[in-house]
Amino acid sequence: MKQLRLIIVEDSEDDTILLLHQLQKAGYDSDHVRVETAEELRSVLENGSWDLIISDHALPCFSAPEALSVLNNSSKDLPFIIVSSVIGEEVAVAAMKAGAHDYIMKNNLARLAPIVERTLYDAGVRAERKKVREALQESEDRFRRLAENAQDLIYRIRLIPEMCYEFISPSVKEFTGYNPDDYYQNPRIAFNSVHPDDRHIFEASMLGKRSFDSPLILRWYHKNGSTVWAEHRNVGIYNDQGKLIAIEGISRDITDRILSEKKLKTSHAQIEALSNRILNAMEDERARLARELHDELGQALTAVKLDLQLLGDKLEISNDRRDRLQQTIDLVDYTINMVRRQSVSLRPPALDDMGLLPAIREMVRGFMKRTGINTVIEENGFSRRMSRHVETALYRCVQESLTNVTRHAEAQKVVVEFKQEKNSLWLNIIDDGIGFEPERQKISADSIGLTGMHERIKLLGGEFEIDSSPGEGTRIMIRLPCQGLSYKETGGAEDESTTRR
Ligand SMILES: Nc1ncnc2c1ncn2[C@@H]1O[C@H](COP(=O)(O)OP(=O)(O)OP(=O)(O)O)[C@@H](O)[C@H]1O
Ligand SMILES: [Mg+2]
Numbered sequence: 001m002k003q004l005r006l007i008i009v010e011d012s013e014d015d016t017i018l019l020l021h022q023l024q025k026a027g028y029d030s031d032h033v034r035v036e037t038a039e040e041l042r043s044v045l046e047n048g049s050w051d052l053i054i055s056d057h058a059l060p061c062f063s064a065p066e067a068l069s070v071l072n073n074s075s076k077d078l079p080f081i082i083v084s085s086v087i088g089e090e091v092a093v094a095a096m097k098a099g100a101h102d103y104i105m106k107n108n109l110a111r112l113a114p115i116v117e118r119t120l121y122d123a124g125v126r127a128e129r130k131k132v133r134e135a136l137q138e139s140e141d142r143f144r145r146l147a148e149n150a151q152d153l154i155y156r157i158r159l160i161p162e163m164c165y166e167f168i169s170p171s172v173k174e175f176t177g178y179n180p181d182d183y184y185q186n187p188r189i190a191f192n193s194v195h196p197d198d199r200h201i202f203e204a205s206m207l208g209k210r211s212f213d214s215p216l217i218l219r220w221y222h223k224n225g226s227t228v229w230a231e232h233r234n235v236g237i238y239n240d241q242g243k244l245i246a247i248e249g250i251s252r253d254i255t256d257r258i259l260s261e262k263k264l265k266t267s268h269a270q271i272e273a274l275s276n277r278i279l280n281a282m283e284d285e286r287a288r289l290a291r292e293l294h295d296e297l298g299q300a301l302t303a304v305k306l307d308l309q310l311l312g313d314k315l316e317i318s319n320d321r322r323d324r325l326q327q328t329i330d331l332v333d334y335t336i337n338m339v340r341r342q343s344v345s346l347r348p349p350a351l352d353d354m355g356l357l358p359a360i361r362e363m364v365r366g367f368m369k370r371t372g373i374n375t376v377i378e379e380n381g382f383s384r385r386m387s388r389h390v391e392t393a394l395y396r397c398v399q400e401s402l403t404n405v406t407r408h409a410e411a412q413k414v415v416v417e418f419k420q421e422k423n424s425l426w427l428n429i430i431d432d433g434i435g436f437e438p439e440r441q442k443i444s445a446d447s448i449g450l451t452g453m454h455e456r457i458k459l460l461g462g463e464f465e466i467d468s469s470p471g472e473g474t475r476i477m478i479r480l481p482c483q484g485l486s487y488k489e490t491g492g493a494e495d496e497s498t499t500r501r
Helices: 013-025 038-047 064-073 089-097 106-149 172-176 180-185 188-193 196-206 255-314 319-346 349-353 356-371 388-409 449-459
Strands: 002-009 028-035 052-056 080-084 102-105 153-158 164-168 216-221 227-238 244-253 374-378 413-421 424-431 463-468 474-481
Touching (some): 002 013, 038 064, 064 089, 080 106, 164 180, 172 227, 196 216, 227 255, 255 319, 349 356, 356 374, 388 449
Parallel strands (some): 374 413
Antiparallel strands (some): 153 244, 216 227, 413 424
16 A cells, blocks of 8 residues: 555545545555644644645635645645536636646546546655755855855866856956956956967867866966966866867966975076085095195105205214104105195095096005905996096095995995996995995985985986995995086086196
């Protein structure tokens, strides 16, 4: 049985029984209430939940049109069927216009059940549609609230039959100084507000010639003359034939980000230029100091030594004094050697005279002598000379790496490896020491060796990598692109005669 909650507006008990009987025959189990006045109807409508009203047309104190008016004034939306023995066509049409859903003559009650069935079905459909409409309205209201309060710009542009804005959020005023209404009335404003150099991108996007996968960055002119950088993320809406019919999107003002990026780029370039100058100045200063130590101090000390020896030969002095003189000569000799060593370590003459590999061989010989650590140079047939900047940078990297091995690695063996592969020169310095965790190294004023190496290599357009972990030794990997390694290409105008000692 189908459940039915029914209000019957009827003064006749018998007619009510007849109605219910018809419905029962059609499989309805009706829970009903019979009313005869407007007050009764109002009361049952307010206090119950109902599926249907069946109303007689004319009662002694009430009527179907009055019952309809009570229903229409209530908050309920119920199907209303008039069942009457006397109803003219005009009255029936008027009742239908007032909201009745159907009418039947009492002498044709066999139609009642099918009409109830159809009316209930229609009511169900109506209720469903109402729910959908309300949900749609609610979601549209929600979208509008969000869009209208969003800082980002939200829009939908219809492209056919001609371009127009279906929606553009009020934040457009911040972007361009125009109101949404300006865009609704004249969509060309959008095109004219785009920076001339970016218009072709905007146009390509509007024509669907540009993929919507990546964001679009455009410059917009604000009414006040300023330029706004905006990042647009668009989605294309296509019809069944695959034609682009609309674009929906969201734009964000990224002017601050772009300006900061530009500032950052400029300051990176400035820092790079500064490090370049500092490193060059440092090398020049080292070379000057080395030259002065060697040429001036070294030669002066040699002269002192010769004079002392001459004095010793010529002077008649006691053995004690001769011993003292000899000690002084030995001290001067020691100082001469020390000055020479300092001079070499400041700027090894071999680096300028014979090139990188001989200078490194000399450095490695000294390193092994001092530390006793077995060190191998793998040259792999590498013999080319490179510009002074490149040779100096690589020399300093090996020097710093070997110093680090002495100070931190506790290594048994070191390999200094040169390799040339296709368009790259590789320099690896590998030790089998205790290793460390490079990513844990903090930048500090006390530890600038690795950072300095990195900086030197970066300035030459190369790559610098450290592969190390505790207990696994350390591998410093340097790759330089071959292009630009040779004389003049890296360090700018450089006069070899002035830089070589
Ligand atoms: N070959 C190595 N084996 C083990 N640890 C190393 C090695 N090279 C570097 N380290 C670690 O990395 C740290 C940073 O090295 P870096 O050369 O930058 O600075 P530093 O040697 O401490 O000081 P300096 O500025 O005088 O070079 C070192 O303190 C050490 O802990
Ligand atoms: Mg160091």
